[in-house]
Amino acid sequence: xxxxxxxxxxxxxxxxxxxxxxxxxxxxxxxxxxxxxxxxxxxxxxxxxxxxxxxxxxxxxxxxxxxxxxxxxxxxxxxxxxxxxxxxxxxxxxxxxxxxxxxxxxxxxxxxxxxxxxxxxxxxxxxxxxxxxxxxxxxxxxxxxxxxxxxxxxxxxxxxxxxxxxxxxxxxxxxxxxxxxxxxxxxxxxxxxxxxxxxxxxxxxxxxxxxxxxxxxxxxxxxxxxxxxxxxxxxxxxxxxxxxxxxxxxxxxxxxxxxxxxxxxxxxxxxxxxxxxxxxxxxxxxxxxxxxxxxxxxxxxxxxxxxxxxxxxxxxxxxxxxxxxxxxxxxxxxxxxxxxxxxxxxxxxxxxxxxxxxxxxxxxxxxxxxxxxxxxxxxxxxxxxxxxxxxx
Amino acid sequence: xxxxxxxxxxxxxxxxxxxxxxxxxxxxxxxxxxxxxxxxxxxxxxxxxxxxxxxxxxxxxxxxxxxxxxxxxxxxxxxxxxxxxxxxxxxxxxxxxxxxxxxxxxxxxxxxxxxxxxxxxxxxxxxxxxxxxxxxxxxxxxxxxxxxxxxxxxxxxxxxxxxxxxxxxxxxxxxxxxxxxxxxxxxxxxxxxxxxxxxxxxxxxxxxxxxxxxxxxxxxxxxxxxxxxxxxxxxxxxxxxxxxxxxxxxxxxxxxxxxxxxxxxxxxxxxxxxxxxxxxxxxxxxxxxxxxxxxxxxxxxxxxxxxxxxxxxxxxxxxxxxxxxxxxxxxxxxxxxxxxxxxxxxxxxxxxxxxxxxxxxxxxxxxxxxxxxxxxxxxxxxxxxxxxxxxx
Numbered sequence: 001x002x003x004x005x006x007x008x009x010x011x012x013x014x015x016x017x018x019x020x021x022x023x024x025x026x027x028x029x030x031x032x033x034x035x036x037x038x039x040x041x042x043x044x045x046x047x048x049x050x051x052x053x054x055x056x057x058x059x060x061x062x063x064x065x066x067x068x069x070x071x072x073x074x075x076x077x078x079x080x081x082x083x084x085x086x087x088x089x090x091x092x093x094x095x096x097x098x099x100x101x102x103x104x105x106x107x108x109x110x111x112x113x114x115x116x117x118x119x120x121x122x123x124x125x126x127x128x129x130x131x132x133x134x135x136x137x138x139x140x141x142x143x144x145x146x147x148x149x150x151x152x153x154x155x156x157x158x159x160x161x162x163x164x165x166x167x168x169x170x171x172x173x174x175x176x177x178x179x180x181x182x183x184x185x186x187x188x189x190x191x192x193x194x195x196x197x198x199x200x201x202x203x204x205x206x207x208x209x210x211x212x213x214x215x216x217x218x219x220x221x222x223x224x225x226x227x228x229x230x231x232x233x234x235x236x237x238x239x240x241x242x243x244x245x246x247x248x249x250x251x252x253x254x255x256x257x258x259x260x261x262x263x264x265x266x267x268x269x270x271x272x273x274x275x276x277x278x279x280x281x282x283x284x285x286x287x288x289x290x291x292x293x294x295x296x297x298x299x300x301x302x303x304x305x306x307x308x309x310x311x312x313x314x315x316x317x318x319x320x321x322x323x324x325x326x327x328x329x330x331x332x333x334x335x336x337x338x339x340x341x342x343x344x345x346x347x348x349x350x351x352x353x354x355x356x357x358x359x360x361x362x363x364x365x366x367x368x369x370x371x372x373x374x375x376x377x378x379x380x381x382x383x384x385x386x387x388x389x390x391x392x
Numbered sequence: 393x394x395x396x397x398x399x400x401x402x403x404x405x406x407x408x409x410x411x412x413x414x415x416x417x418x419x420x421x422x423x424x425x426x427x428x429x430x431x432x433x434x435x436x437x438x439x440x441x442x443x444x445x446x447x448x449x450x451x452x453x454x455x456x457x458x459x460x461x462x463x464x465x466x467x468x469x470x471x472x473x474x475x476x477x478x479x480x481x482x483x484x485x486x487x488x489x490x491x492x493x494x495x496x497x498x499x500x501x502x503x504x505x506x507x508x509x510x511x512x513x514x515x516x517x518x519x520x521x522x523x524x525x526x527x528x529x530x531x532x533x534x535x536x537x538x539x540x541x542x543x544x545x546x547x548x549x550x551x552x553x554x555x556x557x558x559x560x561x562x563x564x565x566x567x568x569x570x571x572x573x574x575x576x577x578x579x580x581x582x583x584x585x586x587x588x589x590x591x592x593x594x595x596x597x598x599x600x601x602x603x604x605x606x607x608x609x610x611x612x613x614x615x616x617x618x619x620x621x622x623x624x625x626x627x628x629x630x631x632x633x634x635x636x637x638x639x640x641x642x643x644x645x646x647x648x649x650x651x652x653x654x655x656x657x658x659x660x661x662x663x664x665x666x667x668x669x670x671x672x673x674x675x676x677x678x679x680x681x682x683x684x685x686x687x688x689x690x691x692x693x694x695x696x697x698x699x700x701x702x703x704x705x706x707x708x709x710x711x712x713x714x715x716x717x718x719x720x721x722x723x724x725x726x727x728x729x730x731x732x733x734x735x736x737x738x739x740x741x742x743x744x745x746x747x748x749x750x751x752x753x754x755x756x757x758x759x760x761x762x763x764x765x766x767x768x769x770x771x772x773x774x775x776x777x778x779x780x781x782x783x784x
Contacts, residue, residue: 078501109470109520116516117509120579124508128501131773152561153554162545162554162566167722169544171566174554175582183586187512187579190567194575198716198770324590330559378590381523 002026003278004088006075006126007096008068009053010035011228012142012211012270016094018218018225019271020278021066028069028088029053030097035228038104038235042385044371047229047244047363048214059224075122078129085129085137092278093130094140097122098188102146102179102323103234103376107383112180119184123191131199138281139203140274141192143185145263145293147207149176150329157334158205158289173289178325179378189289196287203286204277208270209263209293212239213352214359216268227267229359232371239264239302241372243353246310247360248367251317255374258300258318259328263293263335266346276341291335294345309353324378394418395670396480398467398518399488400460401445402427403620404534404603404662408486410610410617411663412670413458420461420480421445422489427620430496430627434777436763439621439636439755440606451616467514470521477521477529484670485522486532489514490580494538494571494715495626495768499775504572511576515583523591530673531595532666533584535577537655537685539599541568542721549726550597550681565681570717571770581681588679595678596669600662601655601685604631605744606751608660619659621751624763631656631694633764635745638702639752640759643709647766650692650710651720655685655727658738668733683727686737701745716770 003020007013008029021027031053039045051059057068069088073080075097085093098119099105105115123141130137148155151174160173172193177183195201214229230236231244242252265273273292282288297305300316307314321327339345346352360367376383395412399405400421413419423445431437443451449460461480465472467489477485490511491497497507515533522529540547543566552565564585569575587593606621622628623636634644657665665684674680689697692708699706713719731737738744752759768775 109516112520113513113516116512116579116583120508120512121505124501124505128504128773151563153556153559153563160554160556160566162552162556164545164552164554167545171543171545172568174552174563174566176564177582177586180583180586183579183582186582187508187575190569190575190578191508191572194569194572199773381520381591 001092001278002088002090003092003094004028004030004090005094005096006030007098009033010096011230012267013096014056014227015216015219015267016271016274017068018060019216020275021060021068022218023275028071030071030073030075030084032074042232042234044232044368045366047231047360047366048226050226050228051224056225059222063221075125076118078125081125082129085133089134090137092138092140093126094274094278095123095126096142099181101235102181105179105181106376106378109381115181116184116187120187123188127192127195127201130201131195135200136284138278139192139201140277141188141203141205143189143205143207144182145207145209145291146182147175147177147186147189148173149178150326150331151176152330155333157291157337178323193287196285200285202282202284204282205287205289206273206277206292207289209265210237210239211265211267211270212237213267213356214240215355216271231367233374234376238262238299239306242303242306243356244360244367245372246306246314247357247364248369249313250369251315252303252307253372254299254303254316254318255323256318256321256327258303259298260325261296261298261329261331263291263296263333264348265293266352268346269294269343273338273343276338276343280341290337291333292338293333293335295347296331296333305348306353309350310357319374322374322377393484393670394480394482395484395486396420396422396482397486397488398422399490401425402488403622404659405488406448406619407608407611407659408663408666409460410452411608412667413452413460414610415667420463422463422465422467422476424466434624434626436624436760437758439623439752439758440618442618442620443616448617451614455613467517468510470517473517474521474525477525481526482529484530484532485518486666486670487515487518488534491573493627494573497571497573498768498770501773507573508576508579512579515580519584519587519593522593523587527592528676530670531584531593532669533580533595533597535581535597535599536574537599537601537683538574539567539569539578539581540565541570542718542723543568544722547725549683549729570715585679588677592677594674594676596674597679597681598665598669598684599681601657602629602631603657603659603662604629605659605748606632607747608663623759625766626768630654630691631698634695634698635748636752636759637764638698638706639749639756640761641705642761643707644695644699645764646691646695646708646710647715648710648713648719650695651690652717653688653690653721653723655683655688655725656740657685658744660738661686661735665730665735668730668735672733682729683725684730685725685727687739688723688725697740698745701742702749711766714766714769
């Protein structure tokens with residue numbers, strides 16, 4: 001099976017590429033390296049040092065004998081996208097190649113526009129290239145649980161049967177995304193759903209929970225295979241950020257009361273879910289949606305779990321919430337379809353946290369505590385980082 | 393009341409601007425004139441000659457003493473948008489300034505990307521400018537009934553109460569748009585809905601049916617005040633196109649069996665609906681949706697109505713459907729909210745058709761029958777006009 005991983009230099013793209021490669025897929029990685037550029041723009045760095053892609057690909061070859069192909073370019077460039085898909089002829093395209101941080105999309109107008117145009121145009125280019133080159137290609141698209149918002153009814157996997165005034169239909173689940181980034185994913189989902197219907201494409205939309213963890217069996221083989229560990233207020237996801245705060249003996253910063261509930265997933269399960277989706281493709285014309293999460297916890301519970309695992313030294317601080325969201329809400333999410341395909345979830349456990357603490361401990365000298373404090377407020381239209389000059 | 397009409401040089405923007413001006417609004421018009429550029433690109437023209445905006449504004453001043461302000465520029469240019477809104481300080485922004493033809497968005501990849509980026513970025517710029525300059529401004533945004541698709545349940549006005557597994561919520565009505573253009577409007581709606589919640593903006597989303605007619609009491613005052621009459625396969629809407637075909641003694645071309653049902657609205661009612669929305673603004677934070685249509689007819693019924701009004705000479709021809717859509721389907725649409733505000737609909741009647749025939753008759757020498765035949769197929773990713781060289 002030939003699998004093209006777009007955004008394969010990123011936090012999840014890289015370990016997924018290795019997992020697919022180990023499973024015997026013929027894997028190509030495409031990346032524009034813009035994720036590394038965001039770090040320079042924001043003045044932050046991955047806690048764990050990350051080798052350049054060509055080094056990582058070389059080490060993987062050296063250790064396993066497996067070759068990963070590389071395409072360097074931006075999928076918003078249609079010519080690049082067409083040439084790559086014509087050249088590699090994938091069976092599956094795994095699409096991580098989007099701006100993926102909600103806070104980043106709320107820095108200001110330019111970042112909101114950039115996020116939506118970048119994500120939307122890249123995805124449109126892929127859809128057109130699939131239709132033109134090979135409509136049988138299976139698109140595995142990364143979405144997010146945040147697309148749903150927090151409705152007062154159970155969240156289903158993409159579709160919902162609605163009975164209304166004596167009639168019934170199965171319709172796309174209504175979405176209430178909570179940031180310009182989340183909105184970009186909803187736009188993508190609508191575009192993909194339409195091309196499945198109009199052009200007979202096939203796609204799996206993975207509404208992913210918040211990913212935690214940093215190691216997979218493959219990245220753990222060699223430090224030069226490490227993936228990113230983002231802990232900053234813009235790209236750091238909640239659990240990973242708490243781990244770094246705990247290791248630095250800083251308070252774990254919870255936004256609001258922490259009553260907001262989130263779907264979570266271990267990084268090893270992310271890679272496995274994508275493998276399962278790729279190896280069990282939908283029918284032509286099918287737009288299917290999986291909720292790619294394994295458990296739900298409130299932000300306060302996540303903080304408590306991390307603090308308890310860390311022991312005495314850890315404490316929790318409650319900050320004014322920078323996001324516009326319900327502090328407490330109903331949250332019951334269907335997420336059985338990946339289990340049905342064979343996923344055996346790694347649930348949040350002290351074991352994992354211990355290993356995460358060890359990783360953070362080993363690199364804590366690289367941590368910049370200033371980078372952790374949130375400076376992007378959803379209610380403002382323009383946000384500037386503290387103590388830095390405005391970006392040009 | 394100060395009202396800014398974006399896209400005020402267009403088919404509906406112009407008559408709406410005049411209707412608001414006559415009603416006593418202090419009206420400004422903004423336009424990039426890109427709609428006139430599409431005509432050149434496609435090699436077509438409005439059946440009725442249309443004067444340049446500055447001429448029309450001069451005639452309106454001459455006849456009524458009322459001054460319309462003009463802003464020449466593109467709302468995808470944020471600097472232009474901010475300067476205009478800072479300068480004019482509208483109470484209401486009426487937003488027609490989008491690429492509005494579904495077939496145009498299906499010409500090829502470039503036109504799909506252009507349509508979505510153009511519509512999305514223009515609207516984002518307006519939302520940011522409103523939030524930054526005056527969040528009390530009321531946005532009246534033109535959407536389309538085509539955003540809903542054809543679900544097997546009744547279509548409500550933007551929101552639907554869903555009861556699911558013993559719980560209830562009022563959620564955004566699930567949408568299944570049928571073209572890249574319709575998708576762009578759904579993206580806009582999600583973005584607007586979000587900014588109402590996050591920034592306390594207020595907006596009215598008007599999901600408009602297919603508009604027919606070409607004259608309003610104001611445009612009828614002088615031939616130099618005429619608005620466009622599009623009859624071509626790309627920008628011509630169904631009823632207006634049938635009228636031109638009938639006058640040319642050409643067959644009325646119905647796509648498929650004509651069982652597709654559409655919401656319709658008279659051009660005079662469009663202008664009045666926008667006046668009603670502007671003068672009855674929503675509360676801050678409110679995102680309200682009106683279905684701006686007054687009756688439903690199948691395409692075959694529309695053709696039959698036009699043919700019967702025309703008499704003996706008119707006949708109907710059924711073509712292979714170029715769109716991907718259900719040929720017959722349930723269609724029952726709530727559209728009471730504008731009636732509640734006082735709309736008194738002009739329903740489709742022979743009187744109107746007679747006057748439309750007269751307009752088409754007067755200009756039939758300008759009609760190019762070749763321009764009427766559909767050449768854009770939803771199932772193809774690239775469409776080129778017949779008998780012309782490919783666009784550069």
